[in-house]
Amino acid sequence: MVASPRQLPSVVYGPWSTRYDFGGWHPLTPRRFGPGLELLRALGADRELPPEPATDDELERVHAPEYVRIVRRFSVDTGSPPAAGIGPGDDPPFAGMHEAAAAVAGGSLAAMEAILAGREAHAFHPGGGLHHAMPARASGFCVYNDVALAIARARAAGLRVLYVDLDVHHGDGVQAIFWDDPGVLTVSLHESGRHLFPGTGFVEEIGGAVAAGTKVNVPLEPGTADRDWLAAFERLVPVLAAVHAPDVLVTQHGSDSHAWDPLANLALSTRAMERAARRLDTLSHRYAAGRWLATGGGGYDAYRVVSRAWGLVWSAQAHRSVPERTPLAWRTRWADEARRYGQAPLPPHYLDGEEVAETSPPGVAGRDAATLAQALRASVPALLRGWEAEAARGIPAEGPLPSADLPVTIGRVGDALPAGLRLGRGVTPVGDAADAIGAVSVALREGGRATLAIADGVIVGLVLIGRPRQLVDPADPWLLRPRVEELVTVGVAAPWRRHGLAARLLREALDEPALADRLVVGMATTAERDPFEPASLPERLGAARRLLAGAGFVETAPQPGAVTPPGGAVTAVWSGPRVDPADRESPSRRPIPPG
Ligand SMILES: [Zn+2]
Missing domain, CATH: 3.40.800.20 (Histone deacetylase domain)
Structure with missing residues (x-):
């Protein structure tokens, strides 16, 4: 039987529901x-x-067998000495406690x-x-x-x-x-x-x-x-x-x-x-x-x-x-x-x-x-920062990843993604492919530039650089400076990682006349990850650090007044070849005061 669209949602309720009862005085009352x-x-x-009631096997999918045994003991002997959080206070024992809790x-x-x-x-x-x-x-x-x-x-x-x-x-x-x-x-x-x-x-x-x-x-x-x-x-x-x-x-x-x-x-x-x-x-x-x-x-x-x-x-x-x-x-x-x-x-x-x-x-x-x-800083990738879901949603566009042996073409796009391309899983930190495509499209419409790696009609690598959009942290000193662009996202599908493709894409993206007098700020937080096959946080931050350093970015200290991302972050700045030397970020000159 399949749920019909007009079927009303069922309510889980029956005789067992009211037996989960810690006693008359208890606030969680049946x-x-x-x-x-x-x-x-x-x-x-x-x-x-x-x-x-759930079976012990079912309960033991998340609970320790020893704990289930303890609850069963209280269930028949409410006078047992306090154990495993059960005793006077929030969770007092009651007769039938195991069965009633197992029924929830x-x-x-x-x-x-x-x-x-x-x-x-x-x-x-x-x-x-x-x-x-x-x-x-x-x-x-x-x-x-x-x-x-x-x-x-x-x-x-x-x-x-x-x-x-x-x-x-x-x-x-x-x-x-x-x-x-x-x-x-x-x-x-x-x-x-x-x-x-x-x-x-x-x-x-x-x-x-x-x-x-x-x-x-x-x-x-x-x-x-x-x-x-x-x-x-x-x-x-x-x-x-x-x-x-x-x-x-x-x-x-x-x-x-x-x-x-x-x-x-x-x-x-x-x-x-x-x-x-x-x-x-x-x-x-x-x-x-x-x-x-x-x-x-x-x-x-x-x-x-x-x-x-x-x-x-x-x-x-x-x-x-x-x-x-x-x-x-x-x-x-x-x-x-x-x-x-x-x-x-x-x-x-x-x-x-x-x-x-x-x-x-x-x-x-x-x-x-x-x-x-x-x-927001810890959980929302830059690609979706200030994102309005309704405006940004693209066409469903996830493609199966082609063989990693196929040749990859690298190209830049200025105002819209070419029609018919599909997005490889894991290329962006946005799990929903339609939303990822939508967010990239919005960034391109707003003046961003994308550099793509394409194999067999599927985007297997992406670098997106654009003007910082609506900010999580309006006081972030970096992004308030003039002539600053943001490295919004860098990603490569899993089979193409560790082969230098991300570094190649990033170099290609920065070799752009319009960026020659710009600073480009890249920030990797816990939010910038492959949603399907994430690496550990130290590995992610380490990879970001190596990638950015390899492309000529200089890591900077956190800016005064900026939100501190929980879990740590890498912030690095690239200075275009025509940026005035006084405005360049260099390891000896940090942090830069807000401009
Ligand atoms: Zn619904």
């Missing part, structure tokens, strides 16, 4: 399923996928199976999103990491995964589990770990080994409201989808980022949550053939916020607009219970009004913008 499911059904959700995992796994088999396009698991669970430790109300298990299942099928975590807390467990896997790009927007559990999720956390640059964090200031949160989301997430070219999206929509949440201090409204969910829907169709598993995550205002947040995510997945008003019958039905827990009255509208402000308190916006600039 009471949220009452008003939450009723609202989803009122919106039209008519297909439910009841979860069943089983729900996300079943949804992913249905998506991979084509039975579902989108699925929503409101009880899923237990993103803090570590391989051998419970943490932050999370016993088994259902989202990581679903991602691991997709990875086992060879798929690339984009994981977007919108919970107010850093998605630390998922990040840790896929730290070294470049096939999983994780991006987490959260309240800064300086103020909130789990105390991690800083911009410097970029991923290990060959995965450097695929773990992206935006730690936001307490008080951050819709405008600044959405600015971060919109500037990062669509671009990262283009960079990563995912086959499936897994998302966590914790509504504890809401202004009314009792456990945290961001100040979002349901307006921002709905915008984000709609954008993720668009991205899932554009990049991942609609494959999208969304989860509910945290959220501790169970009556006023969580239900509506779930409704907004499901409606985005159902491609339905949200009604203006919540049902009167729903508000009446849950009024007393909400009052008893201090979460009344139930809001009459899905989207918050002026009672939740759009703008953050003074000072917050500036600090959030500085954090965002760092995250």
Whole structure:
């Protein structure tokens, strides 16, 4: 059976869902399923996928067998001494804990199976999103990491995964589990770990080994409201989808980022949550053939916020607009219970009004913008900097790589790519070939120059030099100088690397009369990588350093006032033959003050 385009997304929910229950006092309460499911059904959700406990074999795809054994012990003997994060505090033992937690995992796994088999396009698991669970430790109300298990299942099928975590807390467990896997790009927007559990999720956390640059964090200031949160989301997430070219999206929509949440201090409204969910829907169709598993995550205002947040995510997945008003019958039905827990009255509208402000308190916006600039530097390649997805998208144009024995032709293009050329995989740091072609085309229209290596109609090498476009870091002193051009991208498909082709292309590109009186600045950050077969970060930076030095670039110290890219960077400057000697970059003369 194949998902029909008009089929509504299924909701993962059943008798097991409410058994994940740490006790009456605990903030992650199964009471949220009452008003939450009723609202989803009122919106039209008519297909439910009841979860069943995952098997030990399934759990052990990301969890240590010893840890599963410990959880099983607590499940039957809640008096066992504290171990593996289970004990008094966030994750107290309860009877049946193993089975209930395994069922949350089983729900996300079943949804992913249905998506991979084509039975579902989108699925929503409101009880899923237990993103803090570590391989051998419970943490932050999370016993088994259902989202990581679903991602691991997709990875086992060879798929690339984009994981977007919108919970107010850093998605630390998922990040840790896929730290070294470049096939999983994780991006987490959260309240800064300086103020909130789990105390991690800083911009410097970029991923290990060959995965450097695929773990992206935006730690936001307490008080951050819709405008600044959405600015971060919109500037990062669509671009990262283009960079990563995912086959499936897994998302966590914790509504504890809401202004009314009792456990945290961001100040979002349901307006921002709905915008984000709609954008993720668009991205899932554009990049991942609609494959999208969304989860509910945290959220501790169970009556006023969580239900509506779930409704907004499901409606985005159902491609339905949200009604203006919540049902009167729903508000009446849950009024007393909400009052008893201090979460009344139930809001009459899905989207918050002026009672939740759009703008953050003074000072917050500036600090959030500085954090965002760092995250962008570490994760977005120069080719997509200031990129507007809608304007830049080219025709689908990835070509299979020809044999590396075929002759290569090198040529320069000034205003448009020749028609009919296809782009070899791994030539640019943008995984989606249509977006890569689109971004190159925009740069050429804006006066950039491309030097291409072509074999059998496929671009197997590319150097792009152009005027710096809209900048991540408007204060970057280098790019504010007159007569400066940027080395936007240099890349060669994997079979042609280590044969001097990149160096040849770069020399050819610089041997250009129009550049004779220019400085050309090249910056390699963690973002400049082959999205499919990345080398380790030291190898990448080393290769960039050798390539640039070989072409006559001089490495410079970081400029005062520039954003420091997390993970390190190589910045180097080439001076054209007619540049005044006083303006040239030389090893003895750095750093250059802003001109
Ligand atoms: Zn959709």
